[in-house]
Amino acid sequence: MKRLSGFARELALANYRAPRLPYRLLVYLTLRCNCRCRICEVWKRSAGPELSTEEMRTLFRRSSPFIRWLHLAGGEIFIREDVPSVLQSAGAELRRLFLLQFATNATLPDRVLEGCRVLAAGPIPRVIATVSIDGLGVEHDRQRGVPGLFDRALGLYREIKARHPGRIGVYLGLTVTRSNCRDLPEIVRRLPGDYGVPLRDLHVNFYHQSDVFYENPANEAISPAEARAAVDLISASLPRGYRLSPTGYFEERYRRLYPAFLENGRPPVLCESFAGSMTIDTAGECRPCTLDRRSAGNVRDFDFRIDRVWESEPRRRIREEIAAGKCVQCWTPCEAFQAMMTHCLPGHRP
Numbered sequence: 001m002k003r004l005s006g007f008a009r010e011l012a013l014a015n016y017r018a019p020r021l022p023y024r025l026l027v028y029l030t031l032r033c034n035c036r037c038r039i040c041e042v043w044k045r046s047a048g049p050e051l052s053t054e055e056m057r058t059l060f061r062r063s064s065p066f067i068r069w070l071h072l073a074g075g076e077i078f079i080r081e082d083v084p085s086v087l088q089s090a091g092a093e094l095r096r097l098f099l100l101q102f103a104t105n106a107t108l109p110d111r112v113l114e115g116c117r118v119l120a121a122g123p124i125p126r127v128i129a130t131v132s133i134d135g136l137g138v139e140h141d142r143q144r145g146v147p148g149l150f151d152r153a154l155g156l157y158r159e160i161k162a163r164h165p166g167r168i169g170v171y172l173g174l175t176v177t178r179s180n181c182r183d184l185p186e187i188v189r190r191l192p193g194d195y196g197v198p199l200r201d202l203h204v205n206f207y208h209q210s211d212v213f214y215e216n217p218a219n220e221a222i223s224p225a226e227a228r229a230a231v232d233l234i235s236a237s238l239p240r241g242y243r244l245s246p247t248g249y250f251e252e253r254y255r256r257l258y259p260a261f262l263e264n265g266r267p268p269v270l271c272e273s274f275a276g277s278m279t280i281d282t283a284g285e286c287r288p289c290t291l292d293r294r295s296a297g298n299v300r301d302f303d304f305r306i307d308r309v310w311e312s313e314p315r316r317r318i319r320e321e322i323a324a325g326k327c328v329q330c331w332t333p334c335e336a337f338q339a340m341m342t343h344c345l346p347g348h349r350p
Contacts, residue, residue: 130170
């Protein structure tokens with residue numbers, strides 16, 4: 001309860017003033033990936049340097065006083081054999097951490113299950129695991145370039161759910177693209193009907209192009225009309241009561257605001273990158289988010305003290321530019337959810 005109340009208090013205060021230090025940290029563990037996805041070309045890139053296990057532990061230890069929300073990203077993070085150790089150190093070192101989230105492509109289910117075992121036995125109160133899908137059955141396998149992957153993804157989702165009920169929240173994560181938007185009615189119908197997956201366990205994201213990490217093509221973005229149709233379909237299919245839960249409320253709001261983003265080309269809620277959050281890439285560069293190339297410096301040069309990076313002039317300058325709209329302009333879940341959470345209370349800051 002202490003971690004939950006601290007997390008809630010941080011989000012509530014962030015509605016009225018910019019946080020003194022970041023409460024959310026997104027860390028890229030690796031850019032290596034063993035899928036060949038059509039909508040992401042990270043697998044074509046050179047993996048490059050990665051922060052070591054001990055460097056990750058040091059980073060967590062020195063961030064312990066203020067980080068409450070940790071997002072571990074890739075590539076496929078479980079390609080790194082040390083991920084269970086990284087997860088253990090996050091629980092041991094980040095004493096105020098309330099929420100840890102990660103996504104997986106399900107190519108290495110045994111490693112994912114070991115990571116979940118470590119997390120379930122640890123002190124972090126809220127853990128969210130997202131198993132990525134791009135369609136159903138062979139269509140998912142075709143999109144990912146890995147035969148039989150859909151069955152593995154569904155099996156992993158079910159296994160986590162069975163082993164850690166109430167301890168780890170597990171979801172299927174679907175990115176809506178031009179390639180699969182026409183299949184969305186079938187996906188929404190068949191997931192609960194044929195596969196036994198309740199739609200409250202489906203997290204829907206929308207395609208964004210990024211040349212920073214993913215180097216993906218721009219031609220998979222959907223139109224505003226396609227976005228509105230997708231939003232209406234999902235909203236009509238979910239149980240009405242689900243929207244009354246905190247997760248359901250913010251999921252619905254995220255979806256409802258996406259068509260407006262496409263039409264206006266600007267995020268409908270002020271972005272919190274470098275205001276309440278920081279992204280650290282595999283080499284240690286401290287960036288605002290997953291789509292922004294700008295760096296406030298390398299965490300190694302700051303002795304793994306992101307509070308010192310936070311106090312630097314480059315971080316302040318980049319944040320001022322973001323607040324003025326001088327950034328990529330996006331509505332990705334990575335940035336949208338924290339923005340909505342810190343601009344939701346009456347009288348919140350602009």
